[in-house]
Amino acid sequence: MSMLEVHNASKHFGSLVAVREVSLTVAKGELRAIIGPNGAGKTTFFNLITGFFPPTAGEIIFDGQNVTEVSAAERVKRGMARTFQITEVFPELSVRENIRIAAEVAAGYALRPWLRAEETRNIAAVVEEMIGLTGLAGKVERLVGELAHGDQRAVEIAMALALRPRLLLLDEPTAGMGEQETYEIAGLIRKLHRDKSYTIILVEHDMRVVFHLADRISVLDQGALLADGTPEQIASDPAVQAAYLGKAA
Amino acid sequence: MLQLVLFNLFNGLIIGAFYVLLALGLSMILNLSNVINFAHGNFLALGGYFAYVLIPYIGFWPALIVSPLLTAVLGLIIERTMIRRIYGRDPIYSLLLTFGLAFMIQDACRYIWGVNGLPLTTPASISQPLSQEFFFLTGYRLFVVGIVIIAVAGLFAFLRYSRMGMRIRAGVLDLDTVSALGINVRLLRSLNFAGGIFLAGLAGVLAGGQIGLNPNMGDSLLLPSFIAIIIGGMGSLVGTLLGGLLIGVAAAITTMFYASASDTIIYVIMALVLLVRPRGLLGEEGML
Amino acid sequence: MSVTAAGAVDTARSADRRWLVLAAIWLVLIAAPLWMPLIGGYTSLGTRILVLGLAATALNFLIGFTGVVSFGHAAYFGLGVYGAGLVLRYLAPSTPLAIVAGILLGGVIGTIVGALIARQRGIYFAMVTIAFEQIFYYIGYKWDAVTGGFDGLRGFQRQPIHLGAFVLDIQKNDLAFYYFVLFIFALVVGLMGFLLRSPFGRTLLAIRENERRARFLGISVNRHIWLAFSISSFLIAAAGALYALLNDFADPSSLYFDLSGDLVIMAVLGGIRNFWGPLLGAAVFEVLQDYISSQTVNWLFFIGLVFVIVVMFFPRGLLGFFHRRRQT
Numbered sequence: 065m066s067m068l069e070v071h072n073a074s075k076h077f078g079s080l081v082a083v084r085e086v087s088l089t090v091a092k093g094e095l096r097a098i099i100g101p102n103g104a105g106k107t108t109f110f111n112l113i114t115g116f117f118p119p120t121a122g123e124i125i126f127d128g129q130n131v132t133e134v135s136a137a138e139r140v141k142r143g144m145a146r147t148f149q150i151t152e153v154f155p156e157l158s159v160r161e162n163i164r165i166a167a168e169v170a171a172g173y174a175l176r177p178w179l180r181a182e183e184t185r186n187i188a189a190v191v192e193e194m195i196g197l198t199g200l201a202g203k204v205e206r207l208v209g210e211l212a213h214g215d216q217r218a219v220e221i222a223m224a225l226a227l228r229p230r231l232l233l234l235d236e237p238t239a240g241m242g243e244q245e246t247y248e249i250a251g252l253i254r255k256l257h258r259d260k261s262y263t264i265i266l267v268e269h270d271m272r273v274v275f276h277l278a279d280r281i282s283v284l285d286q287g288a289l290l291a292d293g294t295p296e297q298i299a300s301d302p303a304v305q306a307a308y309l310g311k312a313a
Numbered sequence: 314m315l316q317l318v319l320f321n322l323f324n325g326l327i328i329g330a331f332y333v334l335l336a337l338g339l340s341m342i343l344n345l346s347n348v349i350n351f352a353h354g355n356f357l358a359l360g361g362y363f364a365y366v367l368i369p370y371i372g373f374w375p376a377l378i379v380s381p382l383l384t385a386v387l388g389l390i391i392e393r394t395m396i397r398r399i400y401g402r403d404p405i406y407s408l409l410l411t412f413g414l415a416f417m418i419q420d421a422c423r424y425i426w427g428v429n430g431l432p433l434t435t436p437a438s439i440s441q442p443l444s445q446e447f448f449f450l451t452g453y454r455l456f457v458v459g460i461v462i463i464a465v466a467g468l469f470a471f472l473r474y475s476r477m478g479m480r481i482r483a484g485v486l487d488l489d490t491v492s493a494l495g496i497n498v499r500l501l502r503s504l505n506f507a508g509g510i511f512l513a514g515l516a517g518v519l520a521g522g523q524i525g526l527n528p529n530m531g532d533s534l535l536l537p538s539f540i541a542i543i544i545g546g547m548g549s550l551v552g553t554l555l556g557g558l559l560i561g562v563a564a565a566i567t568t569m570f571y572a573s574a575s576d577t578i579i580y581v582i583m584a585l586v587l588l589v590r591p592r593g594l595l596g597e598e599g600m601l
Numbered sequence: 602m603s604v605t606a607a608g609a610v611d612t613a614r615s616a617d618r619r620w621l622v623l624a625a626i627w628l629v630l631i632a633a634p635l636w637m638p639l640i641g642g643y644t645s646l647g648t649r650i651l652v653l654g655l656a657a658t659a660l661n662f663l664i665g666f667t668g669v670v671s672f673g674h675a676a677y678f679g680l681g682v683y684g685a686g687l688v689l690r691y692l693a694p695s696t697p698l699a700i701v702a703g704i705l706l707g708g709v710i711g712t713i714v715g716a717l718i719a720r721q722r723g724i725y726f727a728m729v730t731i732a733f734e735q736i737f738y739y740i741g742y743k744w745d746a747v748t749g750g751f752d753g754l755r756g757f758q759r760q761p762i763h764l765g766a767f768v769l770d771i772q773k774n775d776l777a778f779y780y781f782v783l784f785i786f787a788l789v790v791g792l793m794g795f796l797l798r799s800p801f802g803r804t805l806l807a808i809r810e811n812e813r814r815a816r817f818l819g820i821s822v823n824r825h826i827w828l829a830f831s832i833s834s835f836l837i838a839a840a841g842a843l844y845a846l847l848n849d850f851a852d853p854s855s856l857y858f859d860l861s862g863d864l865v866i867m868a869v870l871g872g873i874r875n876f877w878g879p880l881l882g883a884a885v886f887e888v889l890q891d892y893i894s895s896q897t898v899n900w901l902f903f904i905g906l907v908f909v910i911v912v913m914f915f916p917r918g919l920l921g922f923f924h925r926r927r928q929t
Contacts, residue, residue: 137816137817137819138819140817145817146817148817152811152813152814152817153810154811155811156874157806157807165806169818169819169820170818173800173801174801174820175828176801177796178795178799178800179800220814223818227819347723347724348724395909399912402916404723404727405664405727405865405869405873406912407724408670408724408865409865409866409869409908410912412862413905413908413909414908414909415905416902416908417901419901420901420905423901424902536735539732542728543725543728543729543732547725547728577736577740580732580735580736580739583732584717584733584736587717587718587729588717591720
């Protein structure tokens with residue numbers, strides 16, 4: 065069963081072709097990495113999947129439904145959650161408030177002026193679960209803007225998880241991180257995939273992380289799909305080595 | 314009847330020309346610096362008063378250029394000392410800052426030149442009616458239209474063909490990239506601000522010659538200039554130009570049929586435009 | 602009622618502290634008629650500060666807690682003024698009815714305008730709010746027959762309030778009117794605090810903090826900004842209705858964008874990230890304005906200078922420095 069199917073998606077900005085007729089299929093429970101040199105169109109491709117902007121051509125099928133024309137907010141409601149290359153959080157709110165907002169919106173309470181006691185308890189339980197899962201237990205009352213970069217990333221992932229997504233999209237989760245932080249985030253992603261069976265699409269620069277975690281890898285180059293396969297296949301693909309691994313890694 | 318229609322159309326064109334001068338300056342500053350200059354109408358008044366002071370010494374024609382230049386220099390000083398400090402901050406601060414500056418300049422004008430209106434002497438050569446039948450076609454009004462056309466054409470030529478102008482246009486589209494290319498964005502913004510103020514000062518001299526000077530003379534032009542920008546589409550100077558002319562003429566035509574609605578018609582147009590095209594007539598339609 | 606602390610179940614100590622601050626604020630407000638004369642004030646100045654403080658607080662629902670700047674909110678304040686005034690003048694001598702009418706007029710029209718402009722952002726949003734305000738200013742100014750035009754609407758008085766056998770004479774007794782205004786103030790501010798602590802209120806904070814993140818949590822940002830604009834219009838219209846009762850008079854200056862500017866500077870002067878900042882800002886600004894205009898005919902220059910000084914040197918406002926840090 066596939067979670068996501070992309071058919072011949074293209075995105076043009078004026079005369080620039082950022083994504084060129086890319087197709088791929090991600091199965092349920094799979095962890096897919098998307099790699100490619102800088103400017104290969106990875107983030108643009110992510111933005112197409114999540115509805116940040118519409119594709120110039122092509123179709124996006126999410127869990128059997130065509131979502132090509134569906135707004136970003138609606139895609140979130142249908143089960144797509146994402147993180148951004150540059151961490152997007154609520155800096156002047158506490159860790160708990162950040163995650164709580166995500167949990168409340170996911171539960172459909174975004175317009176509610178109050179909650180019943182039981183609903184409040186359910187939200188609190190979700191928040192606690194996400195805090196435990198992402199290892200933020202000691203920092204719940206801190207303002208997110210005051211946290212270290214790695215912890216902010218963990219908050220962002222916790223918020224995405226609080227949406228109870230069926231597909232989790234992580235855009236360069238280890239960007240700008242030190243050795244230790246990269247290790248911790250990689251461990252978290254691994255746990256989400258192996259233990260919690262999340263379907264994950266991951267854009268990532270760090271090849272150790274990619275080859276360590278991914279079930280399958282898709283390689284983008286100059287907006288087009290260059291190769292698609294298991295880590296072993298990709299590592300031994302001469303086209304990939306020529307276009308990418310040789311130059312950039 | 315034809316005479317009446319022409320009369321009103323021409324009136325609309327004149328008032329529209331003033332909206333255009335003011336709105337283009339506002340729009341330039343808004344596009345590059347993301348600042349709404351509430352004091353813009355007060356710079357207009359200053360331009361008029363400077364001309365009032367200068368004309369006895371240097372005559373009308375030199376004052377027509379020198380007064381706006383002086384106004385622009387004052388604008389440059391204010392930009393360098395105050396306004397530049399709030400670039401990049403929450404828009405609330407630029408709003409409040411220029412709002413306060415508007416009060417200060419207005420009261421300073423009142424203190425120096427008095428509350429009562431002052432006349433601005435214009436040369437006899439351009440003050441005569443040109444025709445008995447079309448009495449409203451005074452030389453001065455044609456002169457105003459001519460100067461505005463020259464100023465607008467000059468501005469667009471500057472933005473299109475000069476190096477500085479091209480940089481300003483690039484900065485409006487993508488300030489980060491322009492900055493990354495090593496262009497001095499602060500200088501660009503300062504000169505752009507001064508340019509916008511120059512247009513306001515010029516409008517002040519022209520308006521002074523037509524309706525005289527008083528400390529609040531810019532007030533009635535400021536809000537319609539906002540409307541011109543909103544209707545034309547934010548980010549587009551051509552849109553601002555069209556917007557200014559459109560509301561000037563629309564208000565004049567409305568005057569013919571139902572005079573007391575002439576102030577309201579421009580707001581009705583604005584509401585309709587926002588309803589149909591939230592980004593304005595020529596504004597970029599973009600996803601957030 | 603510091604909303605910065607909303608949601609989190611803090612340590613018992615910080616919760617205690619919040620209650621103490623809250624109790625102190627209400628004590629000061631309730632006792633104001635007693636202590637104000639001691640420092641040269643008088644009851645009707647206190648009432649005026651309360652009304653304008655309520656307006657600035659309501660505006661801050663949008664500015665401080667949703668992160669959206671309206672520079673034309675005097676429109677909905679002014680519509681509240683006229684709504685109340687028109688009812689008293691033409692319809693019925695009833696204070697409660699006047700207040701309800703003012704709230705409805707300002708709130709409903711604010712809701713309609715909000716629907717038109719909720720897609721705008723940042724400085725453009727501010728500009729469009731100013732433009733719309735001007736429409737209502739023109740109506741108030743031009744529609745002589747009903748609004749009294751430039752001279753304003755006269756010939757009405759706030760009416761005593763009948764509570765069964767008991768009559769609260771807010772008409773002749775300034776002190777009674779102060780407490781009546783304080784009561785309405787408490788209701789409106791209480792409602793606003795309640796909303797800000799709700800899931801809906803937290804979505805507004807989310808939009809303020811990071812619109813992109815909010816959108817990718819599934820919040821319909823435009824709709825929530827519209828709702829915030831609408832709610833803020835209803836709240837500020839309540840202040841407007843009280844203003845009509847305070848002056849027994851309605852005039853177009855209550856719809857003019859100069860007043861919008863004053864309300865924004867009050868909020869910023871006090872501190873927009875603090876729930877009580879705008880009330881403090883209103884008090885300081887009103888007293889300052891009173892003082893300056895009694896000292897010089899060129900008061901406008903110095904009021905302008907106040908704006909400039911606040912922006913350049915106190916952008917976080919008087920309460921800005923207490924903002925939030927205590928939680929860590």
